[in-house]
Amino acid sequence: MRIPILKPLLPLLAAGILTGCSSTAPKIVSTPVKNIDSIPLKVKDLTDAQLKNWTNTDLLTDTIPGMSVDRAYAEIIKGNRPSPVIVGVVDSGVDIDHEDLKGVIWTNADEIPGNGKDDDNNGYIDDIHGWNFLGDAVEENMEYVRIYRRLKPKYEGKSESSISTADREEYNLYMSAKAEYEKELQETKGTMEQYLQIQQQIKMAHEAISAELGTEDYTKEQVSDLNPETQQMGQYKSIISQIQYNVDENIPTALEELADAIEYYEGRLSSHFNLELDGRAVVGDDPYDIKDTDYGNNQVYGPEPDKENVKHGTHVAGIIAADRSNDIGLKGVSSNARILVVRAVPDGDEYDKDIALGIRYAVDNGAKVINTSFGKYFSTNPEWVIDAIKYAAKNDVLIVNAAGNEGLDLDSNRVYPNDQDPVNTTEIANNFLTVGALNYEYGSGLVADFSNYGKSNVDVFAPGTKIWSTTPNNEYEYLQGTSMAAPAVAGIAAIIRGYYPQLSASEVKQIIMDSGLTTNATVIVGGDTNNTKKFGSLSSSGKMANLYNALILADQISKNK
Numbered sequence: 001m002r003i004p005i006l007k008p009l010l011p012l013l014a015a016g017i018l019t020g021c022s023s024t025a026p027k028i029v030s031t032p033v034k035n036i037d038s039i040p041l042k043v044k045d046l047t048d049a050q051l052k053n054w055t056n057t058d059l060l061t062d063t064i065p066g067m068s069v070d071r072a073y074a075e076i077i078k079g080n081r082p083s084p085v086i087v088g089v090v091d092s093g094v095d096i097d098h099e100d101l102k103g104v105i106w107t108n109a110d111e112i113p114g115n116g117k118d119d120d121n122n123g124y125i126d127d128i129h130g131w132n133f134l135g136d137a138v139e140e141n142m143e144y145v146r147i148y149r150r151l152k153p154k155y156e157g158k159s160e161s162s163i164s165t166a167d168r169e170e171y172n173l174y175m176s177a178k179a180e181y182e183k184e185l186q187e188t189k190g191t192m193e194q195y196l197q198i199q200q201q202i203k204m205a206h207e208a209i210s211a212e213l214g215t216e217d218y219t220k221e222q223v224s225d226l227n228p229e230t231q232q233m234g235q236y237k238s239i240i241s242q243i244q245y246n247v248d249e250n251i252p253t254a255l256e257e258l259a260d261a262i263e264y265y266e267g268r269l270s271s272h273f274n275l276e277l278d279g280r281a282v283v284g285d286d287p288y289d290i291k292d293t294d295y296g297n298n299q300v301y302g303p304e305p306d307k308e309n310v311k312h313g314t315h316v317a318g319i320i321a322a323d324r325s326n327d328i329g330l331k332g333v334s335s336n337a338r339i340l341v342v343r344a345v346p347d348g349d350e351y352d353k354d355i356a357l358g359i360r361y362a363v364d365n366g367a368k369v370i371n372t373s374f375g376k377y378f379s380t381n382p383e384w385v386i387d388a389i390k391y392a393a394k395n396d397v398l399i400v401n402a403a404g405n406e407g408l409d410l411d412s413n414r415v416y417p418n419d420q421d422p423v424n425t426t427e428i429a430n431n432f433l434t435v436g437a438l439n440y441e442y443g444s445g446l447v448a449d450f451s452n453y454g455k456s457n458v459d460v461f462a463p464g465t466k467i468w469s470t471t472p473n474n475e476y477e478y479l480q481g482t483s484m485a486a487p488a489v490a491g492i493a494a495i496i497r498g499y500y501p502q503l504s505a506s507e508v509k510q511i512i513m514d515s516g517l518t519t520n521a522t523v524i525v526g527g528d529t530n531n532t533k534k535f536g537s538l539s540s541s542g543k544m545a546n547l548y549n550a551l552i553l554a555d556q557i558s559k560n561k
Contacts, residue, residue: 082498088362140348333491437464449527516543
């Protein structure tokens with residue numbers, strides 16, 4: 001386990017940086033980006049450089065639906081310095097030693113590193129860069145699996161008519177969880193078996209074609225020119241041609257990706273759906289007792305030496321705040337964010353208790369923006385998380401939340417966490433901003449095929465397909481999901497709060513929604529070409545988040561306060 005060694009004066013110096021800087025808001029004379037429906041569609045594929053930076057692009061100048069980040073820095077921000085803003089990343093953990101992140105990690109100036117004491121009396125010993133609410137836990141069940149296992153002894157084999165009125169709600173939860181478990185388990189087994197069969201077919205075809213052509217790195221043209229002398233070789237050529245044209249021209253690379261997919265589904269079977277797994281046992285708390293708070297540790301990079309378990313959180317942190325002052329990796333959206341790490345999301349579904357306490361921890365330690373790139377469709381104690389969201393609202397903290405990746409309409413399907421649900425449509429607080437994911441293709445494919453949406457329950461969209469960002473051990477990788485869209489917006493929020501601290505969390509939320517770009521385009525939803533909707537109907541704002549416009553609007557509103 002690698003624990004960072006800090007010089008005694010480092011926390012004090014870092015605190016000075018955080019509290020001693022005064023922001024200088026830019027003098028804005030720019031005009032907002034608009035009238036995007038008149039721009040031509042981009043017909044050429046993105047270059048590698050464009051793909052790695054597409055979040056930062058400008059739709060008008062680049063014809064790529066990014067957030068105009070580079071344009072905002074070049075034309076509006078320039079040399080003006082916003083005050084540092086603490087951004088809580090409630091996630092799987094973060095590699096705080098990453099070359100592109102170590103300079104932007106929050107440091108708790110009230111703790112003396114490594115002395116084994118709770119110097120600031122907040123209940124968390126040596127919480128130098130945040131807190132790990134999972135302890136040494138990594139693998140975990142899905143929530144509906146935990147519900148099914150926990151309630152099975154009480155309700156297995158019982159009919160609805162035999163259940164008392166007092167137990168009816170719990171029984172219905174058990175039956176729903178059981179049905180979801182059985183459905184997802186069978187689908188996962190079926191998918192993995194299908195992938196295994198495809199893998200075997202491709203391997204056989206690849207070996208045969210390689211032997212025929214004398215190389216493993218053959219091209220589409222070489223396969224196309226091949227004249228099979230047997231029916232079997234003709235089948236092999238057909239298989240390889242399909243993979244080359246639809247997946248990857250390089251078959252060894254395609255086989256690696258397929259092996260990764262099989263490993264993912266094998267992992268799900270051994271952890272997410274494993275009724276024998278008690279992932280929480282190593283933590284030592286009661287996850288269903290919100291008052292049991294003496295657990296976890298300060299190892300925000302997780303318990304595993306290879307740090308693979310914190311890939312998701314490290315990627316999210318990089319999108320928000322990867323160091324813009326160096327020439328390595330990438331440039332995060334925000335130059336002023338300081339990442340406070342809350343490790344609360346395992347490989348599986350998160351516990352409501354960890355999320356509730358994690359949000360409160362971030363709030364209590366000065367976060368003004370919190371990113372929550374996770375979600376689930378079953379919850380045992382949603383009231384704890386709701387209370388935490390309200391606590392954040394009371395303390396003027398904006399929560400930026402990922403909408404989810406199932407291609408669902410959230411106005412008909414409840415996801416946790418959220419600030420409202422399909423039945424109770426009144427928002428519980430005005431500080432909760434839910435983000436859907438965009439694709440880099442402007443036009444009918446604008447919305448990521450996996451992204452959830454909802455006229456009431458999703459607020460805005462942002463880049464979320466194939467996003468380049470930091471991963472553990474000084475590496476970088478493309479990941480995608482609404483998990484990547486939310487931190488892009490959290491980065492915008494951090495910049496606004498750094499320049500205009502007089503604006504409240506709810507005002508920043510509204511600014512991001514109101515200042516976005518809208519389009520009259522009809523887009524494909526859920527990856528189904530037969531399901532198309534007007535982009536403006538997919539969220540409450542009907543817009544794409546845009547830093548350039550957000551700064552212009554924030555400046556206008558701040559002058560009127």
